Amino acid sequence: MHNPSDKPGVFLRIPLGDGSFGYGRVLEPPYDAFYDYRTTEPDVDLERIASKPVLFRIAIRHSALKPWEPIGWREIEAHLAQPVVQFTQDIMNFRDCTIFDSVGNERAAEPQECVGLEPAAVWEQHHVEERLLDAFMGRPNAYVERLSVRFR
Template sequence: MRPTRKPGSFLRIPLPDGSFGYGRVLELLFDAFYNYRTTEPDADLDRIASKPILFRIAVRQPHPKSWEPIGWREIEEHLTQPVIQFSMEVGPLRRCTIFDNLGNEREASPKECIGLEPDTVWESHGVERRLLDAFMGRPNRVLERIKRELEQ
């Protein structure tokens, strides 16, 4: 049976340097990405699922064909927790709102939003770059720009 891209699907993601990252399709638009990188393709779901999650973000659908589905499992409890994000008004007031995918929200200062995921839908190439940046221990250009806006 060919793997699909339904919630619970594992994805093998080719990265710009020729290595591979791994993700998991969650509910709605969100995917989780593991702190796991290989130089050769891996399809061991136990090994992949045992790794910590780097981030959970909204990703533009459909996924590119290069993001290969490699298997499926029920989504574990820790991956069903709300995804917390923030949005920030443009302009001099710079008010932030912290919210989750369950509909909870509250106003917050920009400083409270530092370290949270921005209300952004990521393109696949942006996810690939962000994964590689994390694995290489370097800042991600998109996240650094957002952080500078929050700190102003």
């Protein structure tokens, strides 16, 4: 079964736990981008949403039980079409890191090179909703902290 909100370029309105809304964009599956934009009333102005900075681009497991609302489509801009760069870090040997991207490039890396990159993970929708709300509220996010680079 094909979901129309899987199409790259689709804008998504995301209900957050405090009653506000965040906004995302479908990239090449499984990746989505999430904007630094929050509203108290639903917004459908794609131009305004697309003009906002992107907070993060991550792999998502979309749920059929609680779909985010597709609110429109536009061709993906060049900056969003860039490969998504992530890292992995060995649990037993923290010095063993790998940086890779969504088009298949990969290389060994030092832990400090991974700072600021997204950890390799597939996010559940409710965790993304929490991460967005934490970002908007200026709070650390437990999932991001748990997955961040370790130095020992």
